[in-house]
Amino acid sequence: MIAESTNAKAPVQLKENIFQLNAKCKIYLIRGKKRNILIDSGLPSESELIEQQLQELGLSKRDINIVILTHEHIDHIGGVPYFSAGTIIAAHSLAANKVELQDEFVLMSKAFSHSVDDFHIDIHLHHGTIIDLGGCVLQVLHTPGHCSGAICLYEPTSRVLFTGDTIFAGGTLGGIFPSGNISDYVLTLKQLSKLKINELYPGHGRISTRPDEDIEKAINASVNLINDTKFLFDALNAKDEFAQVMKSVSTYSKRV
Numbered sequence: 596m597i598a599e600s601t602n603a604k605a606p607v608q609l610k611e612n613i614f615q616l617n618a619k620c621k622i623y624l625i626r627g628k629k630r631n632i633l634i635d636s637g638l639p640s641e642s643e644l645i646e647q648q649l650q651e652l653g654l655s656k657r658d659i660n661i662v663i664l665t666h667e668h669i670d671h672i673g674g675v676p677y678f679s680a681g682t683i684i685a686a687h688s689l690a691a692n693k694v695e696l697q698d699e700f701v702l703m704s705k706a707f708s709h710s711v712d713d714f715h716i717d718i719h720l721h722h723g724t725i726i727d728l729g730g731c732v733l734q735v736l737h738t739p740g741h742c743s744g745a746i747c748l749y750e751p752t753s754r755v756l757f758t759g760d761t762i763f764a765g766g767t768l769g770g771i772f773p774s775g776n777i778s779d780y781v782l783t784l785k786q787l788s789k790l791k792i793n794e795l796y797p798g799h800g801r802i803s804t805r806p807d808e809d810i811e812k813a814i815n816a817s818v819n820l821i822n823d824t825k826f827l828f829d830a831l832n833a834k835d836e837f838a839q840v841m842k843s844v845s846t847y848s849k850r851v
Contacts, residue, residue, distance in 0.1 A: 609623075612730070616648045622645065627731045631728075671798065738783040740775055740780025741759075741770060745759060745760065753793065754791050766815075768780065788814065
């Protein structure tokens with residue numbers, strides 16, 4: 596076991612083979628019998644911090660076989676260029692496309708005062724992909740809503756769900772960012788509610804030990820958001836506004 600530390604940036608052991616590294620986002624290390632995996636990679640500026648935490652566990656970045664990105668935002672993908680060429684970088688195909696095209700509208704690197712360069716994805720993941728680490732298996736679940744390329748990773752033996760920014764402890768939603776939408780969010784959460792989960796390991800904040808309760812709260816919050824949006828459009832009387840716009844366009848077209 597890793598001894599508890601007063602250092603907030605020290606790694607924490609969660610299970611026999613699962614560790615939490617602390618950066619702008621929570622990074623998870625899973626030590627399998629065949630290979631070691633990191634879930635997410637932090638910001639570009641946190642490379643040294645992550646290296647230090649790995650060293651406390653007797654590892655270096657060269658010992659990481661695969662880095663799995665839960666989605667395409669810079670605080671989760673930023674450390675990718677700092678891993679060796681022997682480390683495989685994996686992400687959902689929709690996230691991979693944005694990363695490889697350096698789509699700043701979605702990556703949001705400028706919001707964190709970082710630039711996007713030298714990013715690559717080696718493997719495109721899909722819903723249902725199985726990753727065997729040796730003594731531990733991860734199931735890839737495509738979970739759009741926060742953004743289109745978001746995934747969660749489910750470990751069925753310990754019944755642990757790595758959620759990235761899809762859902763946080765307390766049932767808090769990760770927010771809807773460019774390429775995400777609330778309707779997908781509702782479907783994602785309903786699908787997650789069917790899993791047998793003991794703990795949620797999110798990309799930010801504390802761990803959830805009441806996943807069923809938190810997912811139900813998140814479902815209710817997302818449905819309420821849809822309803823609130825409907826009320827907003829009703830208040831704006833969108834139909835009449837649209838009709839007025841079309842009338843103006845028609846009038847202008849006749850003049851031309």
